Amino acid sequence: MESTIKLTPLTEHDQVLLDxxxxxxxxxxxxxxxxxxCSAGCPVGFAMDYTPRQVIRLLQLGLVNEALSxxxxxxxxxxxxCSARCPRGVDIASLMDTLRREALDRGIINDKKxxxxxxxFLAGVRNxxxxxxxxxxxxxxxxxxxPFKDAELGLPMMSRGKVHLFPAKIxxxxxxxxxxxxxxxxxxxx
Amino acid sequence: xxxxxxxxxxxxxxxxxYDLSTKKTARMLEIDLQxxxxxxxxxxxxxxxxxxxxxxxxxxxNLAIAEQNGMDTILAPCAACYNRxxxxxxxxxxxxxxxxxxxxxxDMDFKALTTTISVLEWLDNKVGIDKIKAKVSNPLKGMKAAxxxxxxxxxxxxxxxxxxxxxxxxxxxxxxxxxxxxVDWPYKVECCGAALATSRPEIGAKMIYEVIxxxxxxxxxxxxxxxxxxxxxxxxxxxxxxxxxxEKLNLPVYYVTELVxxxxxxxxxxxxxxxxxxxxxxxxxxxxxxxxxxxxAEPRPVKKAAKAEPDxxxxxxxxxxxxxALQKKIDAMIKGFNKNPDKMAARLIEDEERAKVLVEVxxxxxxxxxxxxxxxxxxKEKATKAAEAFVTGELKKREKESKG
Numbered sequence: 190m191e192s193t194i195k196l197t198p199l200t201e202h203d204q205v206l207l208d209x210x211x212x213x214x215x216x217x218x219x220x221x222x223x224x225x226x227c228s229a230g231c232p233v234g235f236a237m238d239y240t241p242r243q244v245i246r247l248l249q250l251g252l253v254n255e256a257l258s259x260x261x262x263x264x265x266x267x268x269x270x271c272s273a274r275c276p277r278g279v280d281i282a283s284l285m286d287t288l289r290r291e292a293l294d295r296g297i298i299n300d301k302k303x304x305x306x307x308x309x310f311l312a313g314v315r316n317x318x319x320x321x322x323x324x325x326x327x328x329x330x331x332x333x334x335x336p337f338k339d340a341e342l343g344l345p346m347m348s349r350g351k352v353h354l355f356p357a358k359i360x361x362x363x364x365x366x367x368x369x370x371x372x373x374x375x376x377x378x379x
Numbered sequence: 380x381x382x383x384x385x386x387x388x389x390x391x392x393x394x395x396x397y398d399l400s401t402k403k404t405a406r407m408l409e410i411d412l413q414x415x416x417x418x419x420x421x422x423x424x425x426x427x428x429x430x431x432x433x434x435x436x437x438x439x440x441n442l443a444i445a446e447q448n449g450m451d452t453i454l455a456p457c458a459a460c461y462n463r464x465x466x467x468x469x470x471x472x473x474x475x476x477x478x479x480x481x482x483x484x485x486d487m488d489f490k491a492l493t494t495t496i497s498v499l500e501w502l503d504n505k506v507g508i509d510k511i512k513a514k515v516s517n518p519l520k521g522m523k524a525a526x527x528x529x530x531x532x533x534x535x536x537x538x539x540x541x542x543x544x545x546x547x548x549x550x551x552x553x554x555x556x557x558x559x560x561x562v563d564w565p566y567k568v569e570c571c572g573a574a575l576a577t578s579r580p581e582i583g584a585k586m587i588y589e590v591i592x593x594x595x596x597x598x599x600x601x602x603x604x605x606x607x608x609x610x611x612x613x614x615x616x617x618x619x620x621x622x623x624x625x626e627k628l629n630l631p632v633y634y635v636t637e638l639v640x641x642x643x644x645x646x647x648x649x650x651x652x653x654x655x656x657x658x659x660x661x662x663x664x665x666x667x668x669x670x671x672x673x674x675x676a677e678p679r680p681v682k683k684a685a686k687a688e689p690d691x692x693x694x695x696x697x698x699x700x701x702x703x704a705l706q707k708k709i710d711a712m713i714k715g716f717n718k719n720p721d722k723m724a725a726r727l728i729e730d731e732e733r734a735k736v737l738v739e740v741x742x743x744x745x746x747x748x749x750x751x752x753x754x755x756x757x758x759k760e761k762a763t764k765a766a767e768a769f770v771t772g773e774l775k776k777r778e779k780e781s782k783g
Contacts, residue, residue: 213431232570232589236582264582267424268570269534273544282535289428302578307425314420314437320388329577339577342615349654351393360417361440364486368440371484372433 199251206253206291214287216280221245227271227281237261241271241281244288257292263300265289305332311369313356318365321356383450384412385441385464385495387457387607388420393615394457394607396651400636401456401498403650407514407643408506412454415444423459424574435477436484438467442495443487452505453495456636458606462531464495465538497532498605498636500541503549511556516644518558519663521670525562525599526550526635527590529609530570544568550635554603557642560703564597566590571612580619587612587620591628601662602632610634615656631659677702678709678753705756712752716741727751727766736770 199207211217221242228240238260239247247256256262262285271281298304309328313321323346330338346352359365382405390398405412418441427434442464445453455461471478471491482489496504502511533539533547542549545568551561571590576583591613594602604610614632621628632655640650647653647660716723720742724734741747747769754762 232586233572233575233582235585236579264575264579266530266570266573266575266586267428268530268573270530270568270570273534273536286427286431290431293429300578303428303574306574306578307428310425311422311429311433314422314426318417318419319391320420322389322392326577338580345656346393346615349395351395351654353392357388357391359419361419364440365419365437368436368485369433371486372430372436375480375484376430376432 203251203253207248207251210248210253210284210287210291213290214280214283216278216283218245218248218279218284220277220279221249221275222277224276226274226276227279230270230274232268232270233264233266236264241265241285245279245281245284248284254297257288257295257297258299259288260299261285262288262292263298263303302329302333305329308332315366315369316362317356318359318362319357321353323352324356380409381411381413381450382501383445383448383453383493384414385418385421385453385455385460386414387455387460389457389607389611393611394634396637396654397456397607397610397634400634400640400645400650401454403640403645404502404636404643407640407645408510410506413448413450415441415450415453416448418444421460421463423463427463432480432484434463435467435470435481438464439471439481439489440485440487442468442491442493443485443489445493446488446490451493453493454498454501455495456498456605456607458497458529458531459608461495461497462538467491468493468495469538497539499528499532499547499549499553500539502553502635502639504541508552508556511553511639515557515642517642519554519638519642519666520558521666521668521673522554522559522662523562523598523600524554524559524603524633524638525564525594525597525601526554526567527571527594527602527604527609527613528568529604529606530568530573532605533568550603550605553635554638557638559638562594562597562599564594564599566593569593571609573608573612576612576616583612584616584620584623587616588624588628591617591620591630592626595628595630599630601659602630603635603638604632605635617657629657631655631657631662633659678706708756709749709752712755713748716748716752724766727755727763728770733767733770736773737766740769740773 223242223246225242228234228242231241234240244256244259244261265285267282267286269282272283275281292298293304306329309325309332310320313325326339330336386398402412420437421441422434422437426437453464455464468491471481471489478489478491528547528550533542533544536544547568554561566589569590570586572583572586576587602613604613610632617628637650637652641647641663647663652659652663720738724737728734728737741751751762751765754765
């Protein structure tokens with residue numbers, strides 16, 4: 190019976206979660222009439238398990254966990270084509286962003302590589318105030334257990350003066366660190 | 380004119396050419412770029428995938444620095460930085476509670492008074508096409524470029540606001556002002572895959588391939604971009620994409636600012652074109668020969684049009700633009716002949732019998748079709764005369780054959 194879907198009204202818990210997602214995304218899923226224009230134009234739709242339209246349908250049916258577990262939310266490239274074309278003005282790209290953040294908070298991460306990339310990116314900014322591209326790629330490769338990925342690009346990058354041996358550091362590093370700390374502390378307060 | 384400058388992290392690494400050429404372009408246009416002091420990373424796109432408040436606060440520190448220094452307009456060449464900075468400005472202007480919260484996080488005064496602009500908005504809207512044209516000393520005649528806008532320079536529309544989201548034209552206008560031709564192509568606002576090329580290469584490579592292959596199919600000989608991540612994907616990852624799809628692409632990619640600077644007299648090496656992965660200098664060197672070839676192949680009436688406006692200071696540019704428009708019309712007319720010869724013939728000859736003969740004469744004869752198409756665009760009367768002559772000639776030939 191595990192594969193059966195219960196289409197009874199939303200539980201209170203799911204409704205609260207759905208309200209939170211809609212509020213944070215600044216959009217309403219009930220506006221969607223399932224025309225599919227978002228998915229027809231989605232440049233990564235070919236690689237998704239649920240198309241953007243289907244992700245919204247899951248939410249409309251109250252299947253919030255299914256939506257949060259979809260690989261699609263990690264494949265979405267945030268290109269905004271869907272939001273630009275939606276005839277009902279649903280901000281689908283913002284919804285995808287919100288679902289990613291919510292999934293991350295709940296530890297439902299269907300694509301570790303994207304999450305690891307984001308973590309490595311933000312760790313660099315937290316420490317130096319700026320992105321250190323070379324360090325970012327290296328950390329990403331090590332944490333995803335693919336140490337030689339893109340290795341053929343390393344030397345040419347260096348010979349073109351596009352990689353530095355050390356990261357650029359800004360003077361306001363402490364200030365940036367504090368921004369991270371306060372943003373993490375205050376994010377839940379609405 | 381003074382302009383605050385937010386270079387973004389890639390300007391110190393992978394997009395070093397973008398920084399060099401933006402600065403060179405600004406000098407050429409007599410604009411004083413003032414780099415924001417001690418700027419920090421905008422957090423794109425990892426921050427807004429992780430923590431919304433952080434995603435607003437990282438850009439806000441830079442905006443607050445600009446405010447402190449009395450700057451109201453910020454140029455952010457990187458499309459992702461532009462998107463993050465500008466959307467933070469707009470969100471904070473709209474939502475005072477958010478602005479106050481961000482103020483608390485960054486521990487600085489933040490009034491959200493600035494406006495961040497992209498390179499395209501800067502060149503097309505603030506500087507203006509006429510001023511760019513006036514600075515061109517080394518026109519890029521002979522270049523056939525596909526202007527690639529990607530995502531964040533045109534979307535979301537409420538943020539960018541100055542160009543069409545489906546068929547933007549600002550970069551096309553800039554590149555044409557430099558003397559180059561731009562192609563009409565359907566992938567100009569498709570996504571290059573952004574960071575997917577790193578995190579999910581099998582997905583990213585397909586997206587990169589589609590963009591490059593589509594530009595080539597539209598007749599482009601190079602791509603032009605205004606985004607460091609698009610450049611990274613289209614240029615640095617082009618060799619890997621070729622391998623994966625077993626197809627040689629070999630399409631040079633330029634930053635729009637590199638082209639502006641070069642057309643304004645800078646050497647390609649000086650603005651960093653030598654640092655590209657797909658060799659991009661030899662195409663620039665081949666432009667004069669290509670321009671000469673194109674001129675030789677131009678249909679005659681076009682040259683007349685150019686001569687008709689000798690006093691126009693922009694004569695050359697106008698003529699080449701006209702030539703392009705004219706060629707398009709002629710091509711459309713040829714298509715018409717191929718698709719619906721009966722209708723086209725009826726437009727030239729009233730007599731049904733003779734019109735039928737005309738269809739027989741020109742069907743399969745590319746030269747005659749092209750000649751008629753060209754005349755129909757340039758001189759309808761001559762087109763009618765030529766059509767009558769074709770028919771008369773054909774009828775005479777048939778008469779002879781039936782006698783013989």
